[in-house]
Amino acid sequence: MKPEHQIIDLAKVKVSCTNCSLTELCLPRGMGEDAVRKLEKIIKRASPLQKGEYLYRGGDPFNGIYAVRSGLIKVYANSDGGEEQIIGFYLPGEILGLDAIENNTHACFAVALETSSYCTIPFADLSGICKVVPELQDQLFKIMSRELTNENQMLLTLGKKNAEEKVATFLLTISNRYRQRGYSANDFKLIMSRQEIGNYLGVTFETVSRIFSRFQRDGIISVHKKYVNILDMDALKKLVSGCCG
Amino acid sequence: MKPEHQIIDLAKVKVSCTNCSLTELCLPRGMGEDAVRKLEKIIKRASPLQKGEYLYRGGDPFNGIYAVRSGLIKVYANSDGGEEQIIGFYLPGEILGLDAIENNTHACFAVALETSSYCTIPFADLSGICKVVPELQDQLFKIMSRELTNENQMLLTLGKKNAEEKVATFLLTISNRYRQRGYSANDFKLIMSRQEIGNYLGVTFETVSRIFSRFQRDGIISVHKKYVNILDMDALKKLVSGCCG
DNA sequence: ATCCTTCTTTGATCCAGATCAATAATGTCA
DNA sequence: TGACATTATTGATCTGGATCAAAGAAGGAT
Secondary structure, three states: OOOOHHHHOOOOOOOOOOOOOOOOOOOOOOOOHHHHHHHHHHOEEOOOEOOOOEEEOOOOEOOEEEEEEEOOEEEEEEOOOOOEEEEEEEOOOOEEOHHHOOOOEOOOEEEEOOOEEEEEEEOOOHHHHHHHOHHHHHHHHHHHHHHHHHHHHHHHHHHHOOHHHHHHHHHHHHHHHHHHOOOOOOEEEOOOOHHHHHHHHOOOHHHHHHHHHHHHHOOOEEEEOOEEEEOOHHHHHHHHOOOOO | OOOOHHHHOOOOOOOOOOOOOOOOOOOOOOOOHHHHHHHHHHOEEOOOEOOOOEEEOOOOEOOEEEEEEEOOEEEEEEOOOOOEEEEEEEOOOOEEOHHHOOOOEOOOEEEEOOOEEEEEEEOOOHHHHHHHOHHHHHHHHHHHHHHHHHHHHHHHHHHHOOHHHHHHHHHHHHHHHHHHOOOOOOEEEOOOOHHHHHHHHOOOHHHHHHHHHHHHHOOOEEEEOOEEEEOOHHHHHHHHOOOOO
16 A cells, blocks of 8 residues: 655666756756757756755845756745745756745745755856857746746636645645656645645645545555555546536 | 715727836837837737726636736636626736636636727747847736736735635725826726625625715714725725734 | 726625544653 | 653644625726
8 A cells, every 4th residue: 555665765866967857847847959058068966965954044145046957846935924834845857946036035935845966057147148048038038927827826726726636736736747747647645744734725734634535435545654545536626617617 | 075986997009018008017118219119010909898897707718918008807717616706906007817827728718808909019029039139028028027026925915814814805906006196096987796706805895885985984084985085095005014014 | 088907995705724632553761 | 770951742722814704985987
């Protein structure tokens, strides 16, 4: 019943974009070979973050954007009142830090939820970089545009869905993103805690726990602590599209 | 008590970015004179939208991004179940349509809430355009980044704030955006309905109405149908920053 | 004008999910 | 190995905001 842990453990270090298994998901997606080779020269690879270590914090100067290479990175914003809102969980191949371009300062916090490696795309001289790698410009526009689309979806989830639909949406989104990365869409480990899932979805962790239990009782999923097995994908999909779907 | 209506009526048609009063808020913000002149040659001005007319609809092909010149444009997303979530209200100088770059298709709907004029920045050959106007590239990165920051704030509002804090946040945000545009920050007309405010904030229109009444009873604002007068800005600010603020 | 539709306000009631509480399971470190 | 902190589950109760309802106010069409 328990899925093998290594299916989502990507801690292997890749040396170049060309050889990286993420190339079709990450920044180089759709770029020509020449462009990717030029990109490789710009990108910096840092030593991995340990669980709990920060990639950046609110107030930090903006030095570049980041691509997750392995692991999982949580990004959250702080309200004036000190409350945290998790903005997203970033999987390998996903880009974070884009929201700091305008102010040259990070407003959010990015922290590793497990050992995570990443690449840095220095942004100090972006105009220069995009001149050297013209395809990078369009690529960045597309990545930022996709991020906006994702956030629009999240606004809809937070604004219009009930707790059950939120949790179902969350599970489906995670499942799809794992599938894109070549992992099982039905069997995975939730690295984040119930508390963090609830925070992200605008519900309490008790509610998340209860809905997981309810889904299990109804044969939609099976849950053992952090391991989730989706048993009835169609039922989940029906839940997210609301009553009329 | 009732503010003059024309303070937010910008229906005058401007002919060029150089002469446009919005230049410091809009796409040309911070760009050099030469760049702005080149930009002017690319930008297209269309005849105004009447109230209820659509700038684009979900499924429409992506032809370019839009800058609001006057009026107010509402952007909303549709869920599978047919529910609408308003993503934003766009004021003069603000840019919309950026989320359609990646898929070359609009997923959202943009409709004028009053007579509104706009400019189109054709995006078919963006690489070409940014070669002609290099400053435009950085400008677009910044604008998209700011949009991401705004949406992050909205996620926090939807996910963590109660109804009172949501409405207070909404009023302050509108107030700030009017001030930036040279209008009164204390006296303005809400073009959108209570229904639309509620939809945007993830509460019902009855709740919006009740909270407006409560704020009026407490001397924080005065409301007459669509006209709002902020009487105690500090009280509003205190409300949005939560208990500990 | 008059009708009709839409928007807004306000009251009464209800309920989904929050909060409070207790226990169990798991992980961590000495 | 045991002591302690953290995380997860489940139950009981409470409440903010939803829902249901009604009536007034404003705007639009003819």
